[in-house]
Amino acid sequence: MSTIKPQNAKGTRDFGPIESNRRNFIFSTIRKHFESFGFMPLETPSVENLDVLTGKYGEEGDKLLFKILNSGDYLAKAPEDTLAAKDSRGLTRHISDRGLRYDLTVPFARYVSKNQNDLAFPFKRYQIQPVWRADRPQKGRYREFYQCDADVIGTDSLLCEVDLMQIYENAFADLGISDISIKFNNRKILLGLAEVIGAKEKLTDLTIAIDKLDKIPLEKVFEELEGKGFTKDQLSKINPIFNITGTNDEKIAIVTSIIGNNETGTVGLTELNKVLALGKEVGLTRIDFEPTLARGLDYYTGAIYEVKLADGSMGSIGAGGRYDDLTSVFGVKNLPGIGISFGADRIYDVMEARGLFTDIDNSIDYLIINFDDSMELDYLRLANQIRKNGHSVEIYPSNAKLKKQMSYADKRKVKKVIFFGENEKSEGRIKLKELATGTEEIISISEL
Numbered sequence: 001m002s003t004i005k006p007q008n009a010k011g012t013r014d015f016g017p018i019e020s021n022r023r024n025f026i027f028s029t030i031r032k033h034f035e036s037f038g039f040m041p042l043e044t045p046s047v048e049n050l051d052v053l054t055g056k057y058g059e060e061g062d063k064l065l066f067k068i069l070n071s072g073d074y075l076a077k078a079p080e081d082t083l084a085a086k087d088s089r090g091l092t093r094h095i096s097d098r099g100l101r102y103d104l105t106v107p108f109a110r111y112v113s114k115n116q117n118d119l120a121f122p123f124k125r126y127q128i129q130p131v132w133r134a135d136r137p138q139k140g141r142y143r144e145f146y147q148c149d150a151d152v153i154g155t156d157s158l159l160c161e162v163d164l165m166q167i168y169e170n171a172f173a174d175l176g177i178s179d180i181s182i183k184f185n186n187r188k189i190l191l192g193l194a195e196v197i198g199a200k201e202k203l204t205d206l207t208i209a210i211d212k213l214d215k216i217p218l219e220k221v222f223e224e225l226e227g228k229g230f231t232k233d234q235l236s237k238i239n240p241i242f243n244i245t246g247t248n249d250e251k252i253a254i255v256t257s258i259i260g261n262n263e264t265g266t267v268g269l270t271e272l273n274k275v276l277a278l279g280k281e282v283g284l285t286r287i288d289f290e291p292t293l294a295r296g297l298d299y300y301t302g303a304i305y306e307v308k309l310a311d312g313s314m315g316s317i318g319a320g321g322r323y324d325d326l327t328s329v330f331g332v333k334n335l336p337g338i339g340i341s342f343g344a345d346r347i348y349d350v351m352e353a354r355g356l357f358t359d360i361d362n363s364i365d366y367l368i369i370n371f372d373d374s375m376e377l378d379y380l381r382l383a384n385q386i387r388k389n390g391h392s393v394e395i396y397p398s399n400a401k402l403k404k405q406m407s408y409a410d411k412r413k414v415k416k417v418i419f420f421g422e423n424e425k426s427e428g429r430i431k432l433k434e435l436a437t438g439t440e441e442i443i444s445i446s447e448l
Helices: 017-036 058-063 080-085 088-095 105-114 159-174 187-196 200-210 218-227 232-243 248-259 263-281 326-330 344-353 373-388 402-411 422-427
Strands: 047-049 098-100 123-132 144-153 180-186 287-289 303-309 318-322 337-343 364-368 393-395 414-419 429-434 440-444
Touching (some): 017 144, 017 344, 058 200, 105 337, 159 263, 159 303, 159 337, 180 187, 200 218, 218 232, 232 248, 248 263, 248 287, 263 303
Parallel strands (some): 364 414
Antiparallel strands (some): 144 337, 303 318, 318 337
């Protein structure tokens, strides 16, 4: 048998003990803030039926779905003409009916629709699980990554928008990332702009193109829109929104002048103004109205968010929005919803680059040095006493040379080493050494 090169699938990563410990810190911090606002945990399967997933993320999103081949001879039921024509899209319908989830929002909507009679609305849930996208891997973008979502469904109250932005500010502050900006917009404003220029039916084309502004220059966005049938006159009318600067109030004034009396856009501006006012009253300081924020997913209908670093060193590290009609595709109407997501993998990269993990990298409190096999029972008893008092402890498994055991303690980032041999046992004492400082002390076992 040939030797297999032990490498990861492209766009995926392993996480060793140090990385896992750091990631768990991120997850537990975010979870704490979700729960502080009354959100409850939920988990859904990694695999969903393709009819659940397709058509919810736009044409671009559908291309990034990981599809799973049907079990058995998956080509047996494929039409001969489709095989002969090498029609991959047509063939997919016959050989695959399942896929890996693209996000956590659509599976959540499916869950709510399936269990609507058993849930108390508004229903608030959080979910911390991996998702998969067949994207081109690059810095901060992976094919398998974790999302940390919080959603509330069954109410259209704008208090939900304020709560979710508070979660963002509180959680990022707790993680040590305080230089964030919560980019905020409303899809009704974008729809209003589309209506003003006579392109209501092309809202999806507009939002998909605008959503690429952080990747391609404005002229390329306009070229794409012209290719979708937008006229130069239409684009000139909305061009001012791409050059807006100033305070939130100043930017809102400019957008209001462009929207004019358009009813849809006015509703969006009214909602946005109320959220900004409520946010100001509860001390939110990092909300930045961004009229070009589009969020290219088809299901958003109201408020939309993106969280970015002030220095621009990373793409969005959080995003979300309102999706008032999402459950209707599952036959359940009148269940407005809104949610946010934390990009855990990007958050990890930011924290690692900034050295924010220093205080959580110690993985174990004590290591008991093994001097003699005859003292194994003594070591076990001592370790159990320490654990009962809420500390982590490990016994080195063999009486190896002291240098080897101390080297192990250093690599494991042990806080304190316990020296407990025959002499210490006869005296009822132990010697402690703190590895970070080299400080040593002798104390009684009861003191420990």
